[in-house]
């Protein structure tokens with residue numbers, strides 16, 4: 001089975017093209033085997049790419065632990081570049097069918113190569129029942145959560161997948177590996193959560209570190225960066241257009257006031273191709 005390794009700001013994926021929609025059962029086992037960094041290819045997730053009846057192409061993302069995710073901003077950018085350079089006749093504006101729905105994506109091409117990809121990440125979901133978060137309210141903004149005797153204040157946002165955004169003094173030195181798993185699995189979050197720890201430098205500039213549901217600490221999370229800007233706006237601390245600095249580089253986020261959609265722009269990179277022998 002041939003695969004392509006790609007990454008979006010260090011959030012890395014194994015892309016496999018197939019002719020039909022993949023079965024979830026096969027996906028979990030394969031994702032766990034291939035994503036293993038010691039005995040597999042090594043990646044944060046497995047991405048199936050396959051033909052769609054409703055869009056230019058379809059994709060499914062499976063986390064490294066075998067769980068299926070509904071959204072992955074960085075993987076959508078990778079699939080857009082893969083489609084442009086490996087499948088289509090260099091189509092710049094494409095539609096990608098994901099579990100979240102059909103996403104519009106624009107490849108920005110520089111000297112024949114896709115340099116940046118802009119993704120319409122749709123509207124943020126703020127209703128706690130839909131995120132989901134076990135809180136009765138219209139929105140969850142700066143709400144208390146306690147774990148192991150420590151209190152954090154979080155804002156809840158779904159971008160198709162659940163995010164919990166927490167402001168800390170210094171996101172870069174924050175012990176993500178300690179608090180990330182405790183919050184991911186907290187009883188307030190019935191489908192678990194991706195957890196973003198952020199420091200706001202100015203309304204348009206934020207540093208973020210992320211603990212991803214089903215993966216662990218990653219170098220970047222596209223849907224997480226979108227959630228971070230939405231949370232910052234809800235708290236009156238960020239502007240709708242902001243640059244988010246992640247471990248692997250920068251994403252530019254625009255929460256558009258006219259259509260309420262969040263647009264994410266950043267790079268996607270090919271790493272290598274290979275062949276996986278199933279045993």
Ligand SMILES: N[C@@H](CCC[C@H](N)C(=O)O)C(=O)O
Nearest residue numbers: 069072073074161221222223
């Ligand atoms: N890295 C992704 C998000 C991947 C899915 C996530 N771990 C989940 O389970 O929701 C991104 O770039 O958005």
